Every structure is written in C-alpha cells, then in structure tokens.
C-alpha cells in the first residue's frame with residue numbers, strides 16, 4: 303500500500319546518527335561517542351516535582367499553548383537571560399525543540415520558499431523544510447572559521463528567501479557565532495524581512511562568561527523565533543519538553559499548527575519543568591568544560607585536527623588526510639577499532655572530511671574512545687607512509 307501514502311514522507315531517510323548508534327549497540331565491546339545527550343539523570347528535585355504533580359492530579363488536558371504558570375516562568379527566565387520583554391502569550395511549550403522547530407517550518411514555509419542555513423547543520427532541519435516543499439539553501443561557512451561572511455550570505459539572498467536558521471553553539475561544531483556574524487544576519491534579516499529561527503538549545507552550555515546572541519536583540523524581535531529545550535541543560539531528553547518564543551502574532555500563528563499537532567504537552571511534565579528553570583546549570587557546564595579541555599589535550603597529543611568548540615558537547619574532528627569519506631572512516635572505526643563515531647556528512651557538510659564525537663557520554667567511554675581513535679589514526683598514518 304506504500305503507493306498510496308504521502309510521497310513526501312517516503313523521501314525521509316532514517317537519522318544517520320541513530321543508524322550508527324544502533325549498529326554500534328549490536329557489536330560487543332564498542333565504545334559509543336555518538337549520541338548528543340547528557341549521561342546524567344534528571345535531578346531528584348525535578349523528578350520529585352513530577353511525582354508531586356501526578357499526586358496532585360495534574361493529569362488532565364493542558365492548554366495547547368502550554369500551562370500559563372510554565373509559560374510565565376519561561377518568559378521570566380528568558381527575559382532575565384536575554385534582557386527581553388516576552389510575555390506568557392508569546393511562549394509555546396513544545397514536545398522538545400524538535401516539535402517546536404517542525405511547527406515553525408510548517409507554519410512559516412510555503413512551497414518554493416528558500417531557507418538559508420549555515421553548513422554544517424543539525425540533522426532535523428532539512429527533512430521538515432523539504433516536507434514543506436521549500437528549498438534548503440546551505441551557506442558554506444567552513445572556509446570562514448565557521449563564522450558568517452557577509453558577501454557569502456548576501457549572495458544567497460533571493461526574493462524567495464523566507465527564513466534563516468541559526469544554531470549557536472552549533473551542533474556538530476560547537477562553534478559560537480561572534481558579534482560580527484550576528485550583526486550580518488540581523489542586517490540582512492531586517493533589510494529583506496526574513497524570519498530568523500535561533501536554535502538556542504545549547505545556550506546554557508557556552509563556556510565563555512559572556513557570549514553574543516540574537517535572542518537578546520529587541521530590533522529583531524518581530525522576525526525572531528527562539529527554539530529552546532529542557533533536554534540538554536537539565537538532562538531531560540526523555541521528557542520531551544521545550545519551548546518557542548516569538549512576537550505575539552507569530553506565536554499565535556505557530557500555535558495554530560502546534561495545537562493540531564500535539565493538543566498539548568503532558569501536564570505533570572510541564573508542572574515539573576517550572577522547577578528545572580530554577581536549577582543552577584553552572585556545575586554541569588564546568589564539568590563539560592573540563593572534559594573538553596582533556597579531550598582536546600588527547601587529540602592534540604595524537605596530532606588530530608578539529609574545529610575548536612566553545613559550547614555544546616561535540617567535537618568536529620578532521621579526517622580529510624586519510625583519503626576516505628566520513629562514512630567509510632566511521633565504518634572502519636566501528637568494525638576494526640570498536641568506536642562508534644558520527645560521519646560528518648550527516649550534518650550536510652560542504653566537504654566530506656569530518657566526523658563528530660559527543661563528550662556528553664560516560665567519562666570512561668570518552669577517554670577510551672579517544673584512545674582508540676588515536677590508535678586508528680596512528681595506524682592509518684603508518685599505512686600511508688609505508
């Protein structure tokens with residue numbers, strides 16, 4: 303009966319990251335550095351709040367947009383972080399940021415619209431954009447230190463450009479966009495009335511004391527949609543809860559599609575998530591920072607080149623010198639060296655010469671995985687020089 307289904311969905315491919323993670327789990331002794339999720343569990347405080355919410359019978363349908371109490375807490379939290387003035391009506395509670403992002407694409411894009419996204423990019427954007435019959439226009443930033451070059455961006459603008467998606471810190475590179483890059487995006491967005499989605503899911507995991515962001519720019523407010531998530535900073539990936547922030551008319555517009563997609567997000571989860579917003583994430587951030595420092599030291603010792611990350615929990619490692627594509631490299635790593643890595647090509651890279659590791663995995667796995675990668679690189683180099 304597949305000849306009768308929506309053919310757009312037939313074009314979807316299974317997530318490469320999941321494919322590799324699943325293959326890895328079938329092979330005994332494999333150390334996996336694939337999945338971008340904290341190894342920690344959700345804090346007892348948040349879990350306790352969920353149990354309490356169940357006992358208090360927060361078990362009925364929520365409003366589609368989200369509980370007012372959570373939306374108020376989110377607005378207060380974001381306004382404090384970003385010095386903005388969002389109101390509860392401008393917040394939508396979503397099923398992770400994944401659903402929030404999908405709702406944005408569905409609500410904003412018409413057939414033929416163009417969406418500019420710096421490349422490499424997170425994996426879920428492209429399928430949803432293409433589902434809307436819009437066109438993904440990648441902006442190659444690999445030769446500008448993964449920052450935005452004004453000329454390169456302007457060269458991609460057409461009358462069909464509707465949206466830009468900005469991910470800072472980035473998945474897979476961990477790079478934080480600097481002020482110059484953000485100024486260029488802002489200027490172009492204002493000039494051409496282009497929406498900007500700022501995917502902020504790693505905002506609490508930036509290692510610098512201060513960093514520039516679009517989400518605090520009042521002048522861009524009418525064009526800006528912020529996608530956020532409880533997943534990464536609070537180790538709540540399995541709760542599936544996140545949120546969107548947008549100017550009132552745009553929020554109401556996105557909420558139309560969001561409500562039909564999900565009806566609402568589970569009520570007791572929303573009650574507990576209010577507690578999460580009070581959690582101090584600085585210790586987790588420091589822990590990841592220490593891991594990153596040690597991981598970079600190990601990579602430096604093995605003379606393995608990588609893009610220097612400033613946030614999130616990924617390292618994008620260069621493998622171009624070995625003359626094989628990233629899937630071949632990762633297959634070899636998996637079957638011969640028993641390390642699971644993610645091929646860079648899954649992130650829509652312009653050149654297929656990177657692999658991604660996540661350092662959110664268990665610490666022992668991380669260092670053992672890097673050691674195995676070091677052995678692999680050494681053997682490949684020895685082979686090449688023979």
Ligand SMILES: Cc1ncc(COP(=O)(O)O)c(C=O)c1O
Nearest residue numbers: 398399400424473503531533544
């Ligand atoms: C850049 C980026 N955006 C969004 C997500 C989706 O996260 P969630 O749906 O758990 O909020 C991820 C997850 O890895 C991500 O890396």
